[in-house]
Amino acid sequence: MSESTSSEVKPHAMQKLLDNNWLLLLLGIVVPAVFYTLWGLWDIINIPIAK
Amino acid sequence: MSTTTISEYRIDPVSGLKVNRTANTLVKWNAFAAVVFLLVGGLFGLGVALTRMPSVQLLSPEFFYLALTAHGLINLAVWIIFFEMAVLYFLGAHVLGNRLATPRWAWAQFWLMLVGAALVAIAVLGGNSSVMMTSYVPLTAEPHFYLGLILFAVGALIGCFVFLGTLVIAKREKTYTGSLPLVVFGGVTATVIAVFTIVSGALILIPTFLWSVGLISHIDPMMYRVVWWGFGHSSQQINVVTHISIWYLIASLVFGAKPMSEKVSRGAFLLYILFLQLGSAHHLLSDPGLTSAWKVFNTSYMIYLAVLASMIHGLTVPGSIEVAQRKKGLDAGLFTWLRKAPWGNPIFSGMFLSLVGFGFIGGITGVVMSVEQINMIIHNTMYLPGHFHGTLVAGTTMAFMAVTYWLIPVVFQRKIALTGMAKLQPYVFSLGAWVFSIALMGAGTMGVQRRHADITFAGQPLAYQYPEIAKGLMDLGEIFAVIMTVGAVMFIVVVLASIFKGERIAEDSAPWPKVTDADVEFEKSGKKHIGIGGMEAPGTFVLAMILFATIILYYFINFKYLSTVWGMS
Amino acid sequence: MGTSYTPPTNPDWWREPIERTELVWIGLSFAWCLFMFGWMIGWHWIGNQNMSNETYKTTPEAFAQKVSDMQAKYTVRKDDATGEDVVAPPPGTDVYLAGMMWQWRPILEFQKDKTYRLHMSSLDVGHGFSLQPENINFQVYPGYEQVLNLTPNKSGVFSIVCGEYCGGGDTMGHHTMLGRIYVKE
Numbered sequence: 038m039s040e041s042t043s044s045e046v047k048p049h050a051m052q053k054l055l056d057n058n059w060l061l062l063l064l065g066i067v068v069p070a071v072f073y074t075l076w077g078l079w080d081i082i083n084i085p086i087a088k
Numbered sequence: 089m090s091t092t093t094i095s096e097y098r099i100d101p102v103s104g105l106k107v108n109r110t111a112n113t114l115v116k117w118n119a120f121a122a123v124v125f126l127l128v129g130g131l132f133g134l135g136v137a138l139t140r141m142p143s144v145q146l147l148s149p150e151f152f153y154l155a156l157t158a159h160g161l162i163n164l165a166v167w168i169i170f171f172e173m174a175v176l177y178f179l180g181a182h183v184l185g186n187r188l189a190t191p192r193w194a195w196a197q198f199w200l201m202l203v204g205a206a207l208v209a210i211a212v213l214g215g216n217s218s219v220m221m222t223s224y225v226p227l228t229a230e231p232h233f234y235l236g237l238i239l240f241a242v243g244a245l246i247g248c249f250v251f252l253g254t255l256v257i258a259k260r261e262k263t264y265t266g267s268l269p270l271v272v273f274g275g276v277t278a279t280v281i282a283v284f285t286i287v288s289g290a291l292i293l294i295p296t297f298l299w300s301v302g303l304i305s306h307i308d309p310m311m312y313r314v315v316w317w318g319f320g321h322s323s324q325q326i327n328v329v330t331h332i333s334i335w336y337l338i339a340s341l342v343f344g345a346k347p348m349s350e351k352v353s354r355g356a357f358l359l360y361i362l363f364l365q366l367g368s369a370h371h372l373l374s375d376p377g378l379t380s381a382w383k384v385f386n387t388s389y390m391i392y393l394a395v396l397a398s399m400i401h402g403l404t405v406p407g408s409i410e411v412a413q414r415k416k417g418l419d420a421g422l423f424t425w426l427r428k429a430p431w432g433n434p435i436f437s438g439m440f441l442s443l444v445g446f447g448f449i450g451g452i453t454g455v456v457m458s459v460e461q462i463n464m465i466i467h468n469t470m471y472l473p474g475h476f477h478g479t480l481v482a483g484t485t486m487a488f489m490a491v492t493y494w495l496i497p498v499v500f501q502r503k504i505a506l507t508g509m510a511k512l513q514p515y516v517f518s519l520g521a522w523v524f525s526i527a528l529m530g531a532g533t534m535g536v537q538r539r540h541a542d543i544t545f546a547g548q549p550l551a552y553q554y555p556e557i558a559k560g561l562m563d564l565g566e567i568f569a570v571i572m573t574v575g576a577v578m579f580i581v582v583v584l585a586s587i588f589k590g591e592r593i594a595e596d597s598a599p600w601p602k603v604t605d606a607d608v609e610f611e612k613s614g615k616k617h618i619g620i621g622g623m624e625a626p627g628t629f630v631l632a633m634i635l636f637a638t639i640i641l642y643y644f645i646n647f648k649y650l651s652t653v654w655g656m657s
Numbered sequence: 658m659g660t661s662y663t664p665p666t667n668p669d670w671w672r673e674p675i676e677r678t679e680l681v682w683i684g685l686s687f688a689w690c691l692f693m694f695g696w697m698i699g700w701h702w703i704g705n706q707n708m709s710n711e712t713y714k715t716t717p718e719a720f721a722q723k724v725s726d727m728q729a730k731y732t733v734r735k736d737d738a739t740g741e742d743v744v745a746p747p748p749g750t751d752v753y754l755a756g757m758m759w760q761w762r763p764i765l766e767f768q769k770d771k772t773y774r775l776h777m778s779s780l781d782v783g784h785g786f787s788l789q790p791e792n793i794n795f796q797v798y799p800g801y802e803q804v805l806n807l808t809p810n811k812s813g814v815f816s817i818v819c820g821e822y823c824g825g826g827d828t829m830g831h832h833t834m835l836g837r838i839y840v841k842e
Contacts, residue, residue: 055355058255073369074315076386086714087715224782226782309782352683376796388693392689400682461706467785535789539820624678640689653791657709
């Protein structure tokens with residue numbers, strides 16, 4: 038199943054991303070912080086006052 | 089051969105790993121604490137179960153609410169996170185032949201978590217902090233309840249960074265070459281999620297603590313829930329990632345299985361890193377005020393991409409076992425590879441039961457429950473504890489138990505004692521957990537609400553009577569809770585017997601036989617192909633298609649049921 | 658030897674081709690994921706059961722006032738079980754239901770197949786509105802008033818129980834919290 042590779046082949050960009058723990062940590066915090074937490078709090082802050 | 093100084097490392101005869109002694113001590117202490125808390129939390133759970141059986145009602149409501157708070161926190165948070173700390177140190181140090189970065193900070197992790205857990209326990213046992221694990225404001229607990237949780241969380245956060253620092257050291261000191269092994273990458277995924285989890289927890293629990301001592305005047309209850317569930321559910325996602333990593337580990341340990349595709353498995357972990365936390369929104373689907381756009385986007389984990397990741401692991405884990413088995417000659421038909429698997433080995437049986445339990449019971453129900461509209465007919469019913477015992481108990485806890493049977497010889501250097509009990513334990517525990525989960529979900533579908541000390545509304549003028557079948561299901565489910573407890577006690581007995589009385593494995597004893605390499609055997613056999621029709625894992629594919637069909641059927645059954653209730657818009 | 662606990666044997670592992678079992682499964686799963694996403698969105702148009710998410714900020718005092726105003730106008734009789742007011746607001750009007758430790762009040766009466774704007778709020782802690790045996794469940798908060806456009810499609814006696822733990826002890830509490838809705842033909 039594995040293909041022969043020469044040692045000069047550069048790793049694929051995705052492989053480099055997946056090998057970068059700190060970048061993964063950043064993404065894993067920023068994405069949910071924005072889409073789940075901040076957007077959710079934004080929805081709540083914008084609830085109008087009852088008449 | 090004798091030495092006058094003990095070196096920092098030993099070569100473990102069981103696993104062949106190069107083990108750092110300091111790291112090993114930290115793994116031991118965290119794992120031991122975990123098991124003790126499993127027992128304590130489990131006993132509170134038994135009290136809950138025997139109270140919720142309409143025919144028993146063991147505890148008075150006041151004690152029930154105390155026990156339920158204790159059970160939730162100890163089993164959901166303390167047992168599991170202590171075990172995960174042990175796993176992280178194991179992955180970062182033992183698996184990489186590495187030492188722990190900053191052992192002092194690792195000890196700080198342990199003691200902070202222990203002191204934090206103790207403070208919470210004192211608060212809950214004091215009787216004025218029966219606020220459930222969720223502690224929703226404006227329900228109020230004692231200040232040391234929140235403080236204990238904060239300390240526990242800070243300890244866990246330290247553990248996460250010790251793990252990440254440990255990986256930096258491994259890379260720098262070149263204890264491995266190339267990319268991290270898949271299971272260690274799983275540990276990275278779990279840690280990323282853990283950091284988001286803990287920071288969310290701190291963001292909400294610190295103000296709530298200040299509110300409980302009067303320094304802050306008001307905490308908005310809706311904002312509390314949004315931020316808290318960023319902590320509360322994400323903490324469960326740490327468990328999912330960790331138990332998946334453990335599945336991959338056991339597949340390799342028992343079968344010599346190799347990941348079917350590093351790209352696919354790691355890509356699936358990446359989808360988890362990016363989108364798994366969004367799913368916390370499924371706790372807020374029946375909340376007012378949050379827009380449908382927010383609900384739909386987040387509950388779907390972003391167009392269900394994290395669900396896709398789970399479905400991927402659900403195939404590639406057993407698939408890797410099937411490929412290894414087929415390469416070793418068990419290539420006949422669809423399921424010979426599975427029938428001839430070592431079902432008497434609790435490391436394997438526990439792992440496979442965990443996979444099936446998590447996938448079929450926890451996973452299918454989870455995906456369906458977290459549809460925005462279907463949530464309205466299950467929210468806060470007994471369906472929820474039914475579901476999450478499918479994920480956390482039948483899934484995560486079973487997997488953690490399975491790997492413990494291997495970790496004890498490696499880390500504690502003792503053979504497993506009471507092997508007869510160990511062989512039986514995964515089956516007893518899983519039987520209990522599976523039927524418990526299904527029965528409670530049935531009762532929940534019929535409306536039985538959760539966190540009720542008495543489901544009969546005895547003595548109330550406006551009393552409502554749940555259907556008799558629902559009450560019967562509660563009785564049935566809680567009987568199986570007792571069986572589940574027996575299974576847990578069996579595990580703890582085996583663990584304690586092994587750790588304290590198990591036959592010692594001398595450091596310099598002969599290496600244990602290694603599982604044979606599937607690729608090597610395949611080459612020797614001279615065969616060119618395995619599997620059927622170009623598929624290397626057709627048996628797993630069939631099982632996966634059964635899961636697939638079940639999800640689709642269950643999805644539409646629930647929508648059909650939803651369409652019959654009162655119109656709402 | 659390739660395992661899950663040793664580094665990948667192929668250093669260029671991202672470029673390795675994917676085997677057929679996985680490709681087929683990923684394709685099928687992804688298609689189902691897209692379907693579920695579309696269906697959940699589409700149900701807002703094709704389904705009769707959706708939340709409105711119409712919500713307002715309020716206070717327990719303000720909401721309690723709305724409740725008692727409605728009660729004064731539309732009480733029709735005393736309830737057989739408790740002797741309390743039964744309130745029957747006209748279809749299409751605003752109905753106010755309050756959750757409090759430990760009851761849902763007032764007792765309401767609706768007509769089948771008519772639509773009501775049901776406003777809910779809590780007067781103290783979080784509660785869980787749960788209509789039985791329909792098994793429709795929502796969170797209810799203090800300080801927030803949410804609106805549900807509700808159309809009973811069955812007649813009979815319906816109970817409201819509480820799904821969100823709201824404290825209490827041996828004699829009264831979360832597990833004794835009840836309300837009632839009558840639906841006439």
